[in-house]
Amino acid sequence: MRLRNKPRAAGEIAANPQYMTTTPMDFKGQWQRKFAQKQPLSIEVGSGKGRFIVEMAKAYPERNFIGIEIQPSVAIMILEKQLVEQLPNLYLIQADGGDLTDFFAAGEVAQVYLNFSDPWPKTRHAKRRLTHRLFLAMYQTILQPAGQLQFKTDNRGLFEFSLISFNQFGMQFNELSLDLHADDAPDNIETEYEQRFSQMGHPIYLIQAQFKA
Numbered sequence: 001m002r003l004r005n006k007p008r009a010a011g012e013i014a015a016n017p018q019y020m021t022t023t024p025m026d027f028k029g030q031w032q033r034k035f036a037q038k039q040p041l042s043i044e045v046g047s048g049k050g051r052f053i054v055e056m057a058k059a060y061p062e063r064n065f066i067g068i069e070i071q072p073s074v075a076i077m078i079l080e081k082q083l084v085e086q087l088p089n090l091y092l093i094q095a096d097g098g099d100l101t102d103f104f105a106a107g108e109v110a111q112v113y114l115n116f117s118d119p120w121p122k123t124r125h126a127k128r129r130l131t132h133r134l135f136l137a138m139y140q141t142i143l144q145p146a147g148q149l150q151f152k153t154d155n156r157g158l159f160e161f162s163l164i165s166f167n168q169f170g171m172q173f174n175e176l177s178l179d180l181h182a183d184d185a186p187d188n189i190e191t192e193y194e195q196r197f198s199q200m201g202h203p204i205y206l207i208q209a210q211f212k213a
């Protein structure tokens with residue numbers, strides 16, 4: 001997702017530290033202080049416009065959520081949603097999710113969500129895919145033992161790459177779908193990309209897996 005640079009983004013983020021930070025390393029190991037209640041913490045890397053993380057926070061008030069988005073112009077679209085909703089269990093990070101082990105202490109996170117991550121189709125860019133083993137090693141570090149990873153995509157190539165990557169990493173598969181919207185999945189919360197691609201008739205692939213304890 002590429003949006004035109006919005007000059008107001010940096011100012012808007014700086015004006016709302018109660019909801020969003022650009023310096024997440026300052027809160028490593030202390031994220032629970034950002035929330036009204038100490039509860040299991042789930043994060044989404046690459047939140048885009050934020051529909052998923054906002055709706056998850058609304059649906060599961062007994063959990064805390066952090067959405068991470070690298071592009072300031074996109075991140076402020078989540079911030080604007082949170083300024084309306086003011087959810088006590090949602091916090092936002094505008095930074096590169098490639099640095100997760102600088103942001104979160106070992107075992108600080110209960111679940112990681114990846115939704116419609118950029119596919120980086122060229123082989124020479126494989127290391128940039130958020131399901132590459134280099135990223136899996138980071139997720140494993142910040143996740144609690146047997147921590148969960150959920151991944152959704154409409155991209156068949158990235159889905160197949162991710163299956164192999166998770167398998168080679170020794171992860172345990174808990175759920176797979178080759179067409180999530182044809183399955184009985186009443187709890188599924190759709191992202192903006194998911195809504196767009198499913199309306200175009202693309203099947204949505206899902207993997208739920210966990211790291212071995």
Ligand code: SAM
Pocket residue numbers: 001045046047048049050068069070071074095096097098115116117118191192193194
């Ligand atoms: N998850 C959203 C959805 O499903 O509608 C957005 C999908 S969009 C294809 C991928 C998003 O991930 C973009 O907004 C992009 O800026 C963000 N992104 C890509 N790499 C990232 C990274 N290393 N850290 C944080 N966000 C990233």
